[in-house]
Amino acid sequence: MKGMIFTEFMEMVEATWSLDMVDAIIADSRVASGGSYTSVGTYPHEEIIALVLALSQATGIATPELERTFGKHLFGRFALAYPRFFHGMDGGSFQFLSGIENVIHAEVRKLYPDAEPPTFEVEKGKFGLILTYYSPHPFSDLAWGLIEGCVAHFGEDIEVRSEAIHGQPGAQTRFILTRRG
Ligand code: HEM
Numbered sequence: 001m002k003g004m005i006f007t008e009f010m011e012m013v014e015a016t017w018s019l020d021m022v023d024a025i026i027a028d029s030r031v032a033s034g035g036s037y038t039s040v041g042t043y044p045h046e047e048i049i050a051l052v053l054a055l056s057q058a059t060g061i062a063t064p065e066l067e068r069t070f071g072k073h074l075f076g077r078f079a080l081a082y083p084r085f086f087h088g089m090d091g092g093s094f095q096f097l098s099g100i101e102n103v104i105h106a107e108v109r110k111l112y113p114d115a116e117p118p119t120f121e122v123e124k125g126k127f128g129l130i131l132t133y134y135s136p137h138p139f140s141d142l143a144w145g146l147i148e149g150c151v152a153h154f155g156e157d158i159e160v161r162s163e164a165i166h167g168q169p170g171a172q173t174r175f176i177l178t179r180r181g
Contacts, residue, residue: 001045002115004081005074006037009048012073013055025054042114045137064141071145072152079153092154094129094177097147098122118143119170128158128178132171140164140173147175 013022026035029050033043052070056063079086085104089096096104105117118135133143144162151158161176 001043001048002039002112003037003041003043004039004077006041006043006048006051007039008074008077009051009070010035010037012070017059021055021058024058025051028057029054042112045116045139049138067139067141068145068148071142071147072149073145074142075146075149075153089154092156093147093150093158094124096150096154097129097131097177098124100131121171128176131175131177132165133173133175134170135172136170138172143173144175147177151177 010022013025022035029035029047031047031050033047035051037043052063052066055061056066059066085107086096101120101122105120108115108117116137118133118137118139121132121134123130123132131147133140140162144160147160151160157180159178159180161178163174163176165171165174
């Protein structure tokens with residue numbers, strides 16, 4: 001997983017808790033990298049799972065909630081780091097998220113051949129958008145937070161529901177986005 005995800009996670013932990021908390025979760029998770037991440041590096045995705053678990057144990061906050069909060073934070077950071085993805089997005093989060101597979105993560109795959117972004121199937125419904133998350137990694141709650149971060153970025157009033165999917169190979173979660181009002 002790309003180093004930027006790790007450096008942003010550490011920055012969020014430091015800003016929300018403290019630098020001591022950063023040191024504590026690195027020690028507790030016993031990550032092989034020793035916690036010295038750079039944004040241009042690539043690290044095993046298991047390390048972020050171990051760090052989130054250590055943070056959960058230290059704070060008493062459940063891991064899904066931590067992942068979702070991190071996802072919201074991460075979207076804001078993506079918006080600053082990749083402004084070109086936001087040009088011409090007059091259609092707001094539905095337009096942006098409709099391009100998550102063929103525009104955003106397609107570009108990520110080109111920029112970083114070692115990246116493994118997830119796959120999203122996008123369906124446009126009468127009342128909203130349905131995103132189905134496919135990944136070999138267990139990051140549904142991160143995806144949920146990223147979607148909520150996207151909605152917040154565009155300042156829209158959209159409900160984002162998450163439903164676990166069973167019995168469909170590779171598919172983990174369906175996100176149903178409905179405009180309120
Ligand atoms: C400007 C916006 C975005 C950029 C630049 C971006 C880029 C990336 C990058 C670089 C990774 C790491 C891949 C790796 O290193 O293996 C990643 C992973 C991921 N992205 Fe995005 N992303 C964006 C928006 C989103 C949004 C809106 C969602 C949700 C719909 C999303 C869902 C995910 C998830 C869940 C992962 C974790 C990998 C996995 O689940 O297998 N991303 N993204």
